[in-house]
Amino acid sequence: MATLHKIALVPTPVVTIDDIRIAATRVQPSIVRTPTLLSRTLSEMTGATVYLKFENLQFTAAYKERGALNKLLQLDEEARSRGVVAASAGNHAQGVAYHGRRLGIPVTIVMPKSTPTVKVQQTESHGATVILFGERFDDAYAHAREVEAERGLTFVHPFDDPHIIAGQGTVALEMLADAPEIDCLVIPIGGGGLISGCATVAKASDPAIEVIGVQAELYPSMFNRISGEHRPIGGDTLAEGIAVNEPGALTSAIVRDKVDKIVLVSERQMERAVALLLQIEKTVVEGAGAAGLAALLSHPERFRGKTVGIVLCGGNIDTRLLANVLLRDLARSGRLARLRIRLQDRPGALFNVARIFDQEGVNILELSHQRIFTNLPAKGLSLDVECETRNQAHLDRLISELRAAAYEVSPVELA
Missing domain, CATH: 3.40.50.1100 (Rossmann fold)
Known part of the structure; x- marks a missing residue:
């Protein structure tokens, strides 16, 4: 009697490397083949060799x-x-x-x-x-x-569609062609279309390439689904491009199979990453576009010594929001500060304070007196001084000189 052998059925991949290669041929005439460039400064800062994929240079300023x-x-x-x-x-x-x-x-x-x-x-x-x-x-x-x-x-689904995933995967095809030494891809995750396509390319090219997903701490939807955790989802995030409540079904399956780890980044680190990319690379990115760099800044030990490819996935950020991010970064680095100084309400009080600012070479940008809505005595007042310094050490020296002159002074801290 013949022996029956069970044949293991291997599920057909939703998207294959061939699908992505065909997609690349299909879309290539009508999109920008954006550059993948080494950032020497960011490499020195992070301890990794950092390559940036400038998808913010697409006509619509995003990989989508x-x-x-x-x-x-x-x-x-x-x-x-x-x-x-x-x-x-x-x-x-x-x-x-x-x-x-x-x-x-x-x-x-x-x-x-x-x-x-x-x-x-x-x-x-x-x-x-x-x-x-x-x-x-x-x-x-x-x-x-x-x-x-x-x-x-x-x-036309934004992420949970094989044709969409294959199109997004062309980002990684170009990156690995331009910088084949990349051994770690760091990709933002919203619904999961970009990382699904990129992970498919990476693992087909070399299974040893690490694929790390990045989500905002406020929107850990894919993180929750893969890890089984139940972290809260919601809030005002700088990275609205990846602020997704529910990831895709197709993309979740691919992420579970091909992505090595998902890390979460704070709003503060994304703000810093947006500012650094503008200051160092002279390029504008939105919050989601800066998430990859934010991951390197948040988890330097995770990436030190690796050759990392980061996708700057979009550059559509409101100009007023960008201005706020840059000013907040100046404040956190000590180059912009607001000091609250207690004075006596008498002639010459402001002049004497201003003289110390002048001696220390600190530029005063704005002054604000508060005499009424304060818990100080009637003859006292609170003076807020917004000022510009060279760095944190310069600011610390100013505060020391004010206190040496017997002024009660405290910085107004950012959240």
């Missing part, structure tokens, strides 16, 4: 257009003529809108009502029809699926 274009190019003529719909408040919207117009495909984008006007205008400038619906992304997403069904449109 790679996946969007790969998806749109595979629609048949009937689907193209009907049009597509997507839900997004940011980079995915612009990527779909921009390439949709190029290809003559009608695009509808559903955005939450809270979306900043500038993002709505940018999306409309690419020829898309914008529908504002709901207060949260989840509301906009649900409405986009209703529009899809009602109008017979094709839904």
Whole structure:
């Protein structure tokens, strides 16, 4: 009697390296092949050899257009003529809108009502029809699926789609072609499309390449799913591009299989990373785009001695927010400070304080007296001085001189 042998069924990968190579050929004529460059200064700072992939130099300033274009190019003529719909408040919207117009495909984008006007205008400038619906992304997403069904449109998912994942994976193909010595990729995670594609490329190229995912501490959705933890999700994060409540099903499976570790980074470290990239590399990134560098700053021992590839995945940051980040970084480094000084309310008091600032070569930017809303005696006042110094040591010397002159002084600290 013949012996029956059980044959183990190996699940077919959702996305393969060949899918990503074909996607690269498909999208290459219409996207920017962004540079992968060594950062000598960041390498010295972190103890790792740091390569940066400048995806903020895409036309829409984000990698998202790679996946969007790969998806749109595979629609048949009937689907193209009907049009597509997507839900997004940011980079995915612009990527779909921009390439949709190029290809003559009608695009509808559903955005939450809270979306900043500038993002709505940018999306409309690419020829898309914008529908504002709901207060949260989840509301906009649900409405986009209703529009899809009602109008017979094709839904372009921001991350949980094999064509999107394959398109995003072309980022890693280019990085490893330009810097084959990279042995560790550090990739931001929101829904998981970018890291799924990049991890597929990395592990197919060399299984020894480490793939490290990065999430904001306030939005550890993929971290929770993979680790089984239940950390709270929500809050105002600088990295709104990766502020996702629920990661994708397809992407979660790929991350579980191919990503070595997920680390979490604080708001403060992302602010620092945004400022450093502008100061050192002279490049503007959004919070999500700085998450990879923030991981190196937060966990230097994890990456020391490695050759690390970081994706600067986007550069769409509000200019006022960027200004705030840069000023806060100056304050944390001691180059900008606000000092609260207790004075007696009498002639010459301000002059005597200002003389010490002059002697120490400190520039006074702004003064604010408080006589009424204070717990000081009626003849006392509180003086806030915003000033500019060379560094922390210079600021410390100023404070020492003020205290030596018998002034009660305290820095107003940042959160």
